[in-house]
Amino acid sequence: VRRGADGGVDSIHLDVMDGRFVDNLTMGPVVAAAVRGHADLPFHAHLMISRPLRYADRFADAGSDLIIFHVEAEDDPGAVIDAIRGSGRQPGLALNPETPASAVEPFLERIELLLVMTVNPGWGGQSFMHEVLPKLSALHGEIVRRGLSLPIGVDGGISRETIGSAHAAGGEVLVVGSALYRHAGPLRPVVDSLRQAALVPARG
Secondary structure, eight states, rough: HHHHTTOOOOOOEEEEBBBSSSOOBOOOOHHHHHHHHHSSOOEEEEEESGGGGGGGHHHTTOOOEEEEEESSSSSOOHHHHHHHHHHHHHHEEETTTSSSSTTTGGGGOOSSSSEEEEEEESSOOOOOOOGGGGHHHHHHHHHHHHOOOOOOOEESSSTTTTTTHHHHOOOOEEEHHHHHHHHOSSOOOOOOOOHHHHOOOOOO
């Protein structure tokens, strides 16, 4: 967290996995709370969990500014959005690569971030799924058509080679994990390089 903040990132994205919605098991609200004080940046809790309604308050109490949950989760999306807002935090909604855009379209006016997954959630270091780009573009077009100021995040396989395509298709909040933290030493040159690459759509 400190390396990312010192490197000039815009926010901290915490991947929360429950071993049920996805196979992997990562951090919970206790860890999120423990790292919250180490950066004066927005913290995004990405809940890749089956029952986000049970944990909205806990991640709010842990200091998460934006709480993102999956439309594929077991709980009613509208109820989760209401719970997150009721906790005083901002709601975000994510969708997996195989999930159609129509699954999230009813909620676009009610959220603060739409997160489009470009890998199947659960593990870091996966390859970017270029076949998701048409859906990303379509969702961006729908947001523009409705006149919303809703940013789209793109999460999965973002690197210097793919960040341009993600940005060109409508991605604004570009989540970088392995392509950032695999570098030793100060991260600011890597962050600067990624920002430059985002403005140049990848070829091929």
